[in-house]
Amino acid sequence: MRRPPKNGNGKEYELVYPAKETGKKIVASIEPAQLEKIKSFGNTLSGSNLLVRGENLSALMTLIKMKEKGLLKNADGTHGIRVIYIDPPFATNLAFKGRKNQKAYEDKIVGAEFVEFLRKRLVLLKELLTDDGSIFVHLDWKKAHYVKVIMDEVFGEENFLNDIVWSYGGRGAKAKAGQFSRNHDIILWYQKKTHLFNQIFTQKRIKKGASGFREDSEGRWFKTSPRGDYTDSSIAALKKEGRIYLTKNGSIRIKYFLKEDGDCLIEDKLIGDVWDDIPDAMHISEDEKTGYPTQKPEALLVRIIKAASNKGDIILDAFAGAGTTLVAAEKLGRAWIGIDSGGLSVHTIETRLLGLNDTKDPENPKKRYLKPLRPFSVFESVEGCCEKDSGIKVRSRYLIDEKTNDCVIKIEGFKSAGASGHEALSSVMVDFNFDGDVFNLHKFYSAKELRETGYQIRFPLSMVKGEVMVIYSDIHGNERWYLGEIV
Numbered sequence: 001m002r003r004p005p006k007n008g009n010g011k012e013y014e015l016v017y018p019a020k021e022t023g024k025k026i027v028a029s030i031e032p033a034q035l036e037k038i039k040s041f042g043n044t045l046s047g048s049n050l051l052v053r054g055e056n057l058s059a060l061m062t063l064i065k066m067k068e069k070g071l072l073k074n075a076d077g078t079h080g081i082r083v084i085y086i087d088p089p090f091a092t093n094l095a096f097k098g099r100k101n102q103k104a105y106e107d108k109i110v111g112a113e114f115v116e117f118l119r120k121r122l123v124l125l126k127e128l129l130t131d132d133g134s135i136f137v138h139l140d141w142k143k144a145h146y147v148k149v150i151m152d153e154v155f156g157e158e159n160f161l162n163d164i165v166w167s168y169g170g171r172g173a174k175a176k177a178g179q180f181s182r183n184h185d186i187i188l189w190y191q192k193k194t195h196l197f198n199q200i201f202t203q204k205r206i207k208k209g210a211s212g213f214r215e216d217s218e219g220r221w222f223k224t225s226p227r228g229d230y231t232d233s234s235i236a237a238l239k240k241e242g243r244i245y246l247t248k249n250g251s252i253r254i255k256y257f258l259k260e261d262g263d264c265l266i267e268d269k270l271i272g273d274v275w276d277d278i279p280d281a282m283h284i285s286e287d288e289k290t291g292y293p294t295q296k297p298e299a300l301l302v303r304i305i306k307a308a309s310n311k312g313d314i315i316l317d318a319f320a321g322a323g324t325t326l327v328a329a330e331k332l333g334r335a336w337i338g339i340d341s342g343g344l345s346v347h348t349i350e351t352r353l354l355g356l357n358d359t360k361d362p363e364n365p366k367k368r369y370l371k372p373l374r375p376f377s378v379f380e381s382v383e384g385c386c387e388k389d390s391g392i393k394v395r396s397r398y399l400i401d402e403k404t405n406d407c408v409i410k411i412e413g414f415k416s417a418g419a420s421g422h423e424a425l426s427s428v429m430v431d432f433n434f435d436g437d438v439f440n441l442h443k444f445y446s447a448k449e450l451r452e453t454g455y456q457i458r459f460p461l462s463m464v465k466g467e468v469m470v471i472y473s474d475i476h477g478n479e480r481w482y483l484g485e486i487v
């Protein structure tokens, strides 16, 4: 075979734009972020789930160092991340806001700068994968084609697995005059060297007697498909199992028996690369909605995680947003790492994880998810990604109720940047024995609970073992930490 001609970089073809750095230079030039553990939810040990607030480039470099030290270990003993899902900004040139008009994040990097922004992260993400790990990159029509070329360069064309079309339906008002409505996203799937794949089926219900479905003499319902490339010996084996159907003109078809449910048949259908059975986040249940913009449906992440990982594997989302990946990973028994630079994102994720119980169970759609939340830690980049003076002012009274021997915190006034009054208060978290360093959650009070109790928090005095740290969070995700003087 004639060898294809190559350019000066030894490549047959590549995407060219100004300020494109070499992969080696990217890895050599990025300093790892210094991450400081600020909160722990449950009894966190090394190896527990991680949520990082910070710029993801330097945080990814820190994770690479952790991988090198053997600190990112899957249940089967392999080192690194098994599945990465990222849903980065899409170069929309927009500023995204939460349901209550809070600032969420800006998507202002466009053009070649956007491609290079993503490429740098992809170079590091590849380093983090296990050899049989894989990455899903969620994009839309604006940049998917450029990023496909970039991913071919970073991962190798031979490691491309699928471009999944997530067709979320014609419900979005995206129809533009003079062109077809845009109602799908693209998810590019690449492996590092090999990959795990668990086939996923969906179930379709069909009325008994529908065309193409037959009942045999033993009362079993079946449908048939052409012989395809089955060999004669395979056909003989299938015949012994009663799985051969002869048409009137004598051609061989293969029988597939179907499950029954009353007057319906249940057909298991293998999922292909067009996913049109998962509606967008506007059409998810109320208890799944977080109010964070660009939230993706949990069902999408459940499918991705189930397909490409096993229980105990580590799943990473470096653009975590509302934490959909982390929630799906948690419910499916995978370990997880989430990174996001936004305060609203991290606050949304914490609140969402703490309210996970009694939401939808992805393993059993008719049941609720009732497992305790596994421990996780929150880290912050020391480099100052995060605003320290939150502008929150709280007027609380800390009392002891002599009759019940309860500690009582009465939140009488609350003010935060741009909003004041109790409506601006999003949650309160309490550590009954603050160690002077890391906040350890003992009690969480959601906005709903606070409203219902008239903004009064009560807990038995016996629970207080040392200094009490109280974290007040506003609807923007800003926090104010108070060392409460109760005893």
Ligand SMILES: C[S@@+](CC[C@H](N)C(=O)[O-])C[C@H]1O[C@@H](n2cnc3c(N)ncnc32)[C@H](O)[C@@H]1O
Pocket: 054, 055, 056, 057, 087, 088, 089, 104, 105, 292, 293, 294, 295, 296, 297, 318, 319, 320, 321, 322, 323, 324, 325, 339, 340, 341, 342, 345
């Ligand atoms: C499209 S949203 C992700 C939504 C998420 N998939 C979900 O289901 O909620 C993108 C997220 O990336 C975060 N982000 C953007 N640039 C970042 C960066 N350089 N480092 C860390 N996070 C970043 C934004 O704050 C935003 O939350």
